[in-house]
Every structure is written in C-alpha cells, then in structure tokens.
Amino acid sequence: MANFFKKLFPPKRSAARDVPTVPRNAANLPSEATTAPLNEEQLEEMAQAFNRVEPPQLVVGVGRDQGRQRDNNEDAIFAQTATVSTSKATLPMGIFIVADGMGGHENGHLASDLAVRSMSTYLTQRLHHPLFGIDPEPPQDSLQEIMRQGVRLAHEAITQGAPGGGTTLTAVLVMNTQMTVAHVGDTRAYAIYMDGRVQTLTRDHSLVKRLEELGQITAEEAAVHPQKSMLYRALGQGEPVEADVFTASMPEPGYLLICSDGLWGVVPEDELFHIIASAPNPHTACQNLIEAANNHGGPDNITAILVRLVD
C-alpha cells in the first residue's frame, strides 16, 4: 500500500490548474507587501491594535476577485456584523459565509449564490429575535442544529434552483469569543494567531486531503496535485449532505480567515500570516491577499473574509 498514491495517480506532466511553483519559504516571497520577520515598529503597531476597546466588536474585511485565469467568478460572500451593547448585555456577533461554486457551467455561480443567500437568510431569521428582539429568548434549537439546518436548506435550494450545480460552503457564526462553524467542501476557515500560528479549523472534503490524511501522499504532494480540487462532498451534489459542524474559540489575539482555494491553494501559509499581520486593517489585508494570489498566477477565483475581535 506504500505506493498507493503513485498507483492511484500516475504523475502528470501538465495539468490545467498548475500553479507556478513557488518555494515555500518567507525569504523568497515575490510580493513586496510582505516582510519577514516583522520589525519592531510593526510589532508595536500590532500591540497597539490590540489595546482594550469598549464595547468588544468585530472588525471585518472582505475581498473577492476573479483571478487571472478565469473569465467568471463563481465565489460568493456574505459578511454581517452587529454589536449589541446595553445595560443588559454586550455582545459582538457576526455571520460570515464563503461559498465556492463549481461545475464550470452556469449553475456553478448560481449554486454559490443560492447557498450564501439561503444560509444567511435562515441564520438571520433564527437569530434576529433572540439577539435583537425586545423580549429576547434563546432559540429552541442549539446553535449547531441551526447551522446544520441552514446547510440543509442551502442544499435544497441548489437542488431545486440550480440542479446539477455544486458549491462549497463555509459558514461561521461568531458570538462573543465563540464560533460555530459549518463546513462542506474545501473552502477553509483558519484561526490566525498573532504569534504566527496558522491553524486550519476546517477539514477539506477533497479526495487529495483524504489521501493525505491516510498517509498516502504528503502535504507537499497534495499542494501540487493535479486533482486537488476534486471534492467528495459538496452542496447540491449527492444525498445526503452532512456538514461538519463544530464549536471553536475565536483566536485572541488574532484573526478568523475564511477563504476559497483560490487563496489558500496559491499563497503559502507563512505568506498569508505576514500579509495579515503587516496590514493596518482587515480590509487592506484582504486586498493584499488577493494581490498576492494574483501575483502567484491567480489561477482561480479568490475570496477572503478576515475578522478580528477587538476587545
């Protein structure tokens, strides 16, 4: 079984999605937006950025770009934040969704659009009264159940409204310092800590990731694998669709990053960190992330949501 990978996928010389290979170390980065390591001034700036803020709130940046090699954009985004701060309660909350449609035909972008819309509609509907109502009561269902149901509805919306289309969906509900994540496909959520740790929260439902988990191929092989975008689970495709749903803590101090494979598959993790850590604010960081992906060839649609909890 040792050579399972080689048997399964004989090495290919050229693949349509080949990304220009970039040595994966910080010193060689082509983008001028990054420096490594961070200088004193930058560290100071970062420390400043994390000074106490009242009330605690979420600061968000988003970026969405077609990339350089695609002639349409099948990614979709939803980002919403709210802050409630009254004598009774103080609560920063947010809903963040990225969907990466696929299929290469019309229903690809329809699917991601439908997924993002039906998920956000459902979440707002279920959470509006409990959060912002005059006489709020916690929802009957658990947050994980609500997220799961939202994914189910998004799936149904696609099978009905965009048959044949498929999409990934990564949705994060932030309440205070806590996140409830629902995930199908290979769009990723990362927890990025200011000490340089970049932690992948989600697990790609891709064949290549699975082979990597099974120890059949290495992470390096996976990164350049010709079939790395082949999914074994996607919304609108197959029945039943089971989302991974889990609870995690908001990285503090740090960032939540949700991004499509057009970013994470192209820009190495340490570069992601440096771009984010050196940008003055999340929206600039997102624009720089997109620029970096394009500098690496921009082979796919690029989408990112970057969230920081300041408190």
Next chain:
Amino acid sequence: MALTDPITRKLGADEPSGPGNQLRAGDTLMDRYQIQEIIGSGGMGTVYRARDTHFQAIRLVAIKEMISNIADPLVRKNINGIYERESNILATLRHQSIPRIYDYHTHNDRAYLVMEYVNGRDLDDILAETTTFFPEEQILNWAVELCDVLQYLHEHKPEPIIFRDMKPSNIMINQQNHIVLVDFGIAKVFESGTKNTMVGTQGYSPPDQYRGEATPAVDLYALGASLHHLLTLRDPRLEAPFSFAERPIKDINPNVSPEMIAVVEKALQYSPDDRFKTAAEMKQALLGVAQRTGTLIHSGFISQTSGSSAPSRGVKSLWVFECEDEIRGTPLFNGGTLYVGCYDHNLYALDAANGEFKWKYATDGGIPGRPAFYEGNIYIGSEDQRLHVISARSGSVVWTYFSDGPIRSSPRIAEGHAFVGSDDGYLHAVNVATGRASWKVETGAAIRSTAWVSQEYAYFGNEAGELLCANFRGEVKWRFKAKRAITSSPIIGPEAVYVGSQDGTLYAIDPNSGWVLWRFRLGKATISSPTLSDNLLFIGAADNVLYCVDSRTAKEVWRFTAEHQISGSPIVYKDFVYCGSVDGHLYCLEMRTGRQKWAFATEGPITGSPAANEDIIYIGSTDKKVYALLA
C-alpha cells in the same frame, strides 16, 4: 430526436418547463404514459410510476427522467447520442435482477427511460427504517444475487458492462425478496460534462474509480461497501472515503460471522489487485460462507464489549479501609492524606500511603459530597444542613455554616469564598474568613449540583432543571432550562459549559449567553458529571453507558457499556478514564478508544467518583470500604 414537446398536460399546458419542473400526476408523456406519482428522485432527476395507456390491462412502468446540466447544444446533442446508444444496449439485457427497458426518448435538456416497474422498495429506504441489524442469512442471500447479476453484466459481450454505481438506493427488493438493480451507469453518460468534482457516489466508490477507472473491481468494491453498510448500519456517505478499515464490522455488529467479514473485507481492499478477480469468484466465496456457517444461520453469539466479558487484568488493592456505613461520595487527596465522607456521618482522614486511620470528624448527617481543601482546612457539606470547616491537620472544627436544607453538593472555593448549593434552594457564597454568607442566590429548587466557579461567575444546576450563571454579586446573569433536573455538576472548557441532565441530554452551553451550542442524546437520564480532556467529554448515564463525546462536534467517539447504571462521574488520569458503576466495578478504560484495561470489583454499587494521585486510584463504595488501587 423529437422536436415537439413530449409532455402534454391536461391542465396548465402553458406552464414553462424549465429545469426543476417535475411532471405531475395525470400528465401524459410521449402520448402514451400517464404519470401516477413520483417514486424516487436523485442527482439526475426524477423517477415516476406511470401507466402505459397502450394496454387495456393495467400495465405499470417506471419512467426515469434525466435533466442535463449541459448548456451547449452541440455537446448536448453528442451526449444524447451516447445516451441512445447505451439505452439500446440496456434494452437487450435479460436477467431476472434487471428491469426490462421498454422505451427511451430525448428532448432538449431531458431524457426519458421507460422501464419495467419494480414493485418493492430500495435498500436505502429499508436501511433508513431499520433499527435492528439484518440477519446475516438475509444479507448473504442478497449478496449472492448481487454477485450473480454483476457476473452477468461483467461477462456481457462484446463489451463488459460496468454498473459503476452500486449502492443501497440502486438496489431494490421486490415482493419475492429478490434483488433488482436499478439506475445503470447510463445516467452517468448523460451527466458527464465539464465537472471534475464528484465522481461515483461518495462513500461507496473505491479509490480507483476516482481515477476514472471503470472495471469489474470497481463494482465489487462498491458491493463490499454496500454490504458493510447493511451489516453495520453505518452509512459510509457520512464517513470519510475509504475508511471502512476504521469501522471493523465485528466491533459494530458482533453477530456477523468471521467468514462473512473476510469476504466483505476482501472486496473492500484499497488495491483492485487485492480484491476478488471476478464477481463469480466473490459469489463462490459467499456460497462458501453459507456452507461453513451451516444452513445460512449463524449461531455463535459473541457478546458486545461490556463489563462482563471484556478482558480484565487482575487488579489488587494496595490497601482497604472499612467505615461503618456506605460511602457514596468522592475522596479527596491532599498532601499525603485521603479525606472521604461516609454515611456513618463521619469525615475520615486516612494516610494515603497505607490506609491508616488518622482522624475522623463527626457531623450529624450523611456525607454525599467531595471535600475541598483550602489553606489548611477541609470543607465538606453534610445532610445535617451544615457546611463544616475542619483543620486538615488535627480534624478539629474551625467553623460551621448553617443552610436551611441538607447539603448534597460539594463546596467549591474561589475568591475567598466557599460556594455551596443546598437543598434549601440557595447557592451560598460563604466568606472563608468570617464563616458568614456574603450573598445567596435563590433558585427555587434544591441544588445538588456542584458549582463551577470561573472568571467571576458561578455555574450550577438545580432540581428544577435549570442551569444558572451568577456573578460574584449574587445576580443571576442567565438561566438555561432543561426538561428535567440538573443534578450533574457543570464543567467549563475553552468553548462551553458542559452539563448533563435527567432529561437524558448532555448540553454544551455558551458561558456568555446561556444559549445551547449543541445537545447530545444519552440513552437515559444522567446525574453523572462530565469530565473534559483533550476535546473529549466523558459522562455516564442510567442506560449503563459511559459516553465519550467530541466536545467541539458533539459526535460520539466511543461508548462503553457496564452492567448497571453509571451515576458517578468519570475522571481522566494519564490517558485513562476511571469510572465506577452501580454494578460494583471500577473500570479503567483507554481514554481514546474506550478499551478496557481493567475492572475492579467492589462488593456494592459505586456512586461516587475516584481520586487519583501518583499512579494510585482511590475509590469508595457502598460496601463501606475505601480502596487504593494501582492505576
């Protein structure tokens, strides 16, 4: 190809027939087939039952409608061509397990396949309904028939036919309990387009199919996967691909014969070379199973992992100390001394090294809780309604505090206060310097759950089923209401407060808002308190089960079944879980797998929790004894 719309509606004929539109009862298709109802729908479209109006007698047909997702008319035309060619091949097949093909038709983005109607149910439906395992004999019979029809298809001349999508929803069981294969690979031809995303049906397809291979070995793997699903009732679509080896059949369904397991496992090998070479070979192996297990009925019953039959290394106690009444509480180890409360009203201090008696302190009631240690003193509640504070060294009283009801919860010390709940319905915050209450929170129901105190808040349950969060001024920040009493004591992890309830649920609750993050259903009520280690939660319940649940995903990781209820709370010590049961045993289980390392039998039910220190586990039992065991 017909240019006219093949669908004629009796009513509303002017409705658009865009994608997603289904036919309705009463619609007539191709001037001949009268739609009766939808009998299935899947990735490709819809399957209808219809009546063939060309026959006087009622003849039913199944019509599969496939909607293409390909927009380009040229490509579509091409595909329609392939589709028609494939239909022609299918129409020539003759096998009792294959429905006859009567007719086909393509029109714009749609294709129709008219075939014999199978009066029965598909295995996916049957699986969805079953709550008990199928008899092996039943599955064996189906498996043999499936191999038979695969053999027929694979040996087809001039070209072998590969089914490509063997899975329960494509296998129907007819009235005579015979299998019929529906949904041939033909659908895939129609579908094949630009997508490089989904291939085969995730969960059932082998690795080689993801490479685009269509060989007999692909069908045999998927058959193995379907048999695995049938034998274990674990849906592979909900698991990672190629993970059957992580779910050994014998661990899930102990009734399956080793012979049967061997056949299924061979079919599920990663490498096609390691599987059966042909369907005929697999059929022979299955017939061999039937022969070896005798008349297809398997008798050797192997019981599930449980206290009675699992391996148990003989654990000897290092020492035993006997009191005068039952021990229902939990011992505390501190500075070489073991403190334990007893129903003979005494709190005992024992030398932890050898079990020698040091002192005892008499209260006026039974002691169900766990002592706490703070600055040289031991704190313990008693059913005599008091919180007692005793010098750890001498065993003499320092002060006592009166509540208005028996104290059955354990005290928790933080911020210079002892927090303790009482049957009087109050959580008392008692200043340790003065012995007086700084504040009390009234909850309206007895509090037997021990408060968890962290970052300026106390979390605790009551017998009315509430979990409360109170700040250090005694104000309730939020209340969460379960359906039954919360006797279990909450614990706080990085993401949530976890607590069990007598409503049979383990809850994860947002410490800030009191909202439920997730619920996990236990088989029965629980009064056991959860414990958390490395994202794994452990809790016992009245259904005799100790559960291990992932704290972030709420998924069960493993379960261990004892012979009686588990009302005590588990502890984790060095990668092992220790837990007592009313069956009288203290169990030691591997934390990650639930595998039993040893079980130690006491002479009475265990309702308290163990304590651990320096590789020694201490446990009290209702047999009146305290035991010290080597971890």
